[in-house]
Amino acid sequence: MKGVLLVNLGSPKSPEPKDVKPYLDEFLMDKYVIDVPFLLRALLVRGIILRKRPEKSAEAYKKIWWEEGSPLIVLSKRMHEKVKAKAEVPVALAMRYGTPSIESGLQELADKGVTEVLLFPLYPQYAMASTLTILVLAEEIRKKKFPQMTFTDVPAFYNKPDYIKNLSDSIQKHLKGFDYDLLLFSYHGIPERHVRKTDVTKSHCKIDGSCCSTPSAAHQFCYRHQCYETTRLVVEQLGLPKEKYRQTFQSRLAGDKWLEPYTDIEINKMPGEGIKNLAVVTPAFVADCLETLEEIAMQANEDFKANGGENFLAIPCLNDDENWIETLVKWIDEWAFAEKTVV
Template identity: 55%
Template sequence: MPTRKGILLVNLGSPKSTEVNDVKEYLDEFLMDERVIDYRWFFRSLLVQGIILRTRPPKSAEAYKTVWTPEGSPLIVITKQIQAKLQKLVDVPVEIGMRYAEPSIENGIRKLTQQGVTDIVLFPLYPQYAMSTTETVVEKADEVRKKFFPGIRINYVQPFYNRDIYIECLAESIREKLPENYDALQFSYHGVPERHIYKTDPTKTCNLNDCCSRESNPSHQFCYRHQCFKTTETVIQKLNIPKEKTIVTFQSRLGNDKWIEPYTDETLENLPKKGVKNLAIVCPAFVSDCLETLEEISVEGKEEFMHAGGENFHYIPCLNDEDRWIEVVKTLCEERLDDFFLV
């Protein structure tokens, strides 16, 4: 029986609107994911539904209002733009799905199957591997496939944090947007609890101390922290920027657990005291601008830095729908499309 191939681009997701009830519904699905908050169900429910959802949705709704566009959520708008540009470059159907809310992964797969697709390349749009990003997308897609689409096959695009085509693309994008005069370039990645690093390491060789900087360690392919530092290291080599002029931090902490350090907000407050008055900042854990970049960094982060004595704060946008990034997406997808011939 002939097969037909297709591509599904998967991003995080977004509330349907900035209404408090829609934000609450989205946060409920997001935070109740056991790979985001990895407590046992009872304690996770107690925390999320008993505490967080009673207080956080109104504040989050106000934050979403500051970044919302006439077309809707910036994350979903940009993902649709990537889809449209990619579709012009490939001869297979391209659809999108979100890990949380709509359009769902199930919806995206169904659209592809309705076009006769039997073999799907699913692309989690995260450069680095983490339990709360790549892993939860793969697990959800596999669950949906088994339940609703047992006849299809899925090939997943692997984390691409160290792929030359991606590093070159990211470096060129930063180079074009980097201000002429800056004291430091800060790489702010989304944070994760330290325990996530250990949980995703089947080799049990990670110690969160010196192993991230080793040339080779069995845990590297599963270690989000290592992959963030590796992305930074290779990008600044491309940019020919001295290492001492760059900073790596982690943002978006939730709760009182120990998250990987150093923290973005604390760093922004301390940099002016260390003589960094002109700061450029980029967020390479994201390929699409969203609440965590447009509000948390370019608004809240800027306020923290300027209030602490900073003079110039320059946020460098994500790759979004830049043509060079679409070419990278095309290449990474086509590699996995070709792999179907090897099965």
């Protein structure tokens, strides 16, 4: 019997430091997130970062927390319920960090007799700190707890026509009535070394301005290429002229060189360039979360206006948009009734 496990990032149980700290510990101690040797990672995370970061992060979570709980969890559950109601096979939901766990999601499917699982990371673009860590952990759990199961992994869907249409339609809908000077595509950042580590050719990814547009086998796992390709396809779908859009990367950490240009720096400069009305979309996420609701809709909004900007629009993620739900169900059913996935 076939079934599906949708997997998103996760969230603390509450916006209190006591719950934020263990969540950050699980997240930052992941070797695919901070990819340094264990002892150094433990020193950085538990000896330095977790001394002050939980309190600061808790304050950010408090700004966005809903009565029902974490926006990411609430929105993911809404999406899951709609997909589950329409799909022809069992569908479970899990988070890479926190709850519901990947193990509990697989157990839910196993209890229904599922032995063939479509493992579906909810990330349009592939990255070792998002997609890969889900696939690795799920396989570890499968071997230990569910050896009777087999997995089919959903590849990055950054360039799939259905997804591009859903994203483009959502942007167009939210831009209606907003006289914008610029549409900014802001993707979550990653360290440049992550791009090089996932380069299967070990030589293509130079991050030099041309490698992402030069055909290569490396693009299958290149986050940077996939972000630029998502933007290109959406711009093509919407018919945007070059001067009406830009692309940046957000959420960087100090210490390493991350993908550039940086969202916060670019947004702060825009009013001085004559950009007074700014719309921002965040296509690295399918559900709104801390990075979209606090970092963009609140902080970037405030900074833009403090530097002379006038109107700011944060375009919501796809969340439980009905067209997006239909796409997810379509992909799931195509896999469920075919020998090979066509997602």
